[in-house]
Each structure stands twice: as C-alpha cells, then as structure tokens.
Amino acid sequence: SQQGEEDPQALSIQEGENATMNCSYKTSINNLQWYRQNSGRGLVHLILIRSNEREKHSGRLRVTLDTSKKSSSLLITASRAADTASYFCATDTGFQKLVFGTGTRLLVSP
C-alpha cells in the first residue's frame, strides 16, 4: 500500500497545550498537504509544504518536512477545544492523486 502512516493514532490534550502529529510516507513527493476533518464532515485544507521547503507556518500551525526521512510533522500551538478533529497528511506524487495518511484523532479538552 502507498498509504502514509500517522502517529499517534489518537492524541488527547488540554486546552492551551501544543499538539504534535507525525506523518511518514513511502515515495518521492511534489508536496505534502495537511487536512482537518471534523466528525462526519468533509476535509478542510490547512497547509501545503513543497518538497523543497523544510518548514512552513500558518497562524498556530507549524509544519516541517524532512524528505530524507520521508516524514512531516504538524504542530498546533496553544490548542483550543475547537481544534478537536481528525488530521490527515496527504502526499502529492505528481500524478494528480493525493495519497492520504491514516490520520490522527485529536481531542482537546477544555
């Protein structure tokens, strides 16, 4: 399977804490994208990092990419209850398709 893997599978933290989730993938990529999915809903695009970038920020989000290790991490700082959702990484290998990781379920408690 080409599917990437994410860890942890589930993460439970308190509001105000930081949340870090990791994504590993198997093939060369053009870019890697992170998405959020609230329960039973569609996906929301969070951030895209290109293969020649190592780090990217967007608001409370920080994404890193290490192409030598084929891995990426998503850090959410100062988490809020509204951040509770599933988070997926998705790799674009250049054939139009996105290959999604297994996802991390994040629970942020007030």
Place this chain on the structure above:
Amino acid sequence: GAVVSQHPSWVICKSGTSVKIECRSLDFQATTMFWYRQFPKQSLMLMATSNEGSKATYEQGVEKDKFLINHASLTLSTLTVTSAHPEDSSFYICSARDEWTSGFYNEQFFGPGTRLTVL
C-alpha cells in the same frame, strides 16, 4: 474560496437499489474531480479520478461497473452506486481541482461528503 457541494448529504436505501451522488463545484470549473471512500475512523481511499468529457480512471480493486462515474460538465460529477449492498455503506467524499489555479501544486477542494447506508 473554492466551494464544492455534494448532494445528498445522507441517504438510506434498500439493498439492490441504485443511488446517485452529485458533486458540484460552485464557483470554479473543475477540470478534474476525485471520488473517495471513507470507512468509520479510517482514512480516505481514492476510488477514481474523473476528467471532464472522458472516462474515469479507477483505482485498483474498485469495480467500475459497480461505481459509475460521469463527469459531464466542468461543474458536475456524479457517482452512482449500482445494486447497492450493505457492504457499500460508507462515507463518500468528492474533491475537485481546477487545473488553471491549482497548477503544479494539486490543491483539491473537498465536498462535505455523503453518508450512504444500505439496509
């Protein structure tokens, strides 16, 4: 931002019936649309890629006669689950891509999903 809608948002049907799900890009022209399937607490699995005016490309293991895809216009793609059975119950999500704005970076815009329950 680009908006993609799906209809219906949920559907319950009897085993053996066919169900059609629509995916529309509301404010852009979608040269390519994708159909995904998601089981509870699992990731999205790509089923097929459809390009406007041509036949869909199905992923390995996806039955093209079971899941009929029609991308008849630049704003509409439909997925028809034919002779549905309980094992087809799932969350179906479409996404759309505008070649002219997505360009090299393959940004896709996702619909809200359709929950199909087959009794």
